[in-house]
Structures are given as C-alpha cells and as structure tokens.
C-alpha cells in the first residue's frame with residue numbers, strides 16, 4: 187500500500203536523525219504537503235516537482251530533504267527550528283506553527299495571512 191505523507195515524514199526523520207517537525211517544514215518547503223493541503227497558486231510552480239516526487243523512492247526523498255535542509259540552514263548543520271515559531275491566523279484567529287502557513291513573498295514575515303486550513307476552505311467554497 188502507498189505510504190501516507192505522514193509515514194514518509196516519520197520514516198525520513200528517523201533515517202536522517204532530524205526532528206519530525208523539521209522534516210515537515212522541509213517537506214512543506216519543497217511542496218510535498220501542497221498535495222495534502224489544498225494547493226494555492228504559490229505552490230503551483232512546485233507541483234511539477236511534486237508529481238515527480240510522489241512516486242519517488244525513499245532515498246530520493248531523503249536526498250531532497252537533506253538538500254533542502256542544507257539550503258535552509260545555509261550549511262550542513264542539521265538544527266531544529268525553534269518551537270516557539272508561531273503566528274496567529276487572520277481568519278480563524280488560531281495560533282499555529284509557521285509551517286501551517288504558506289510562504290508568501292508579499293508578506294513581511296514571509297507567510298500568508300491565513301493558515302493553510304483556512305485557505306483550503308476558501309478554495310473549496
């Protein structure tokens with residue numbers, strides 16, 4: 187049976203010794219979670235890559251996550267992001283982790299005003 191994203195994240199986190207949360211953020215950054223939550227225009231550019239990766243081997247995913255971690259850290263040090271990185275969604279008013287928002291070039295903090303859940307609801311209505 188096809189492994190869920192959650193399974194893959196846990197497996198990869200285990201293999202490369204990164205906190206699960208960190209791997210989620212990396213997955214999110216490289217567009218993998220765009221399939222789970224509703225894709226927004228921001229993620230369209232990564233959808234092509236995502237389609238390739240959906241059927242990619244675990245090793246390919248691991249390589250990509252490592253690479254993304256390197257880019258994010260600007261170095262090989264594998265560190266976890268601070269747990270306190272939270273933001274209040276302008277729509278549901280819930281305080282959520284940064285990785286539960288999409289990235290946005292237009293915003294000062296680099297994140298969308300609304301959380302992924304709210305944007306997904308918007309796209310579904």
Ligand SMILES: [Zn+2]
Pocket residue numbers: 275276277278279280300301302303304
């Ligand atoms: Zn929200």
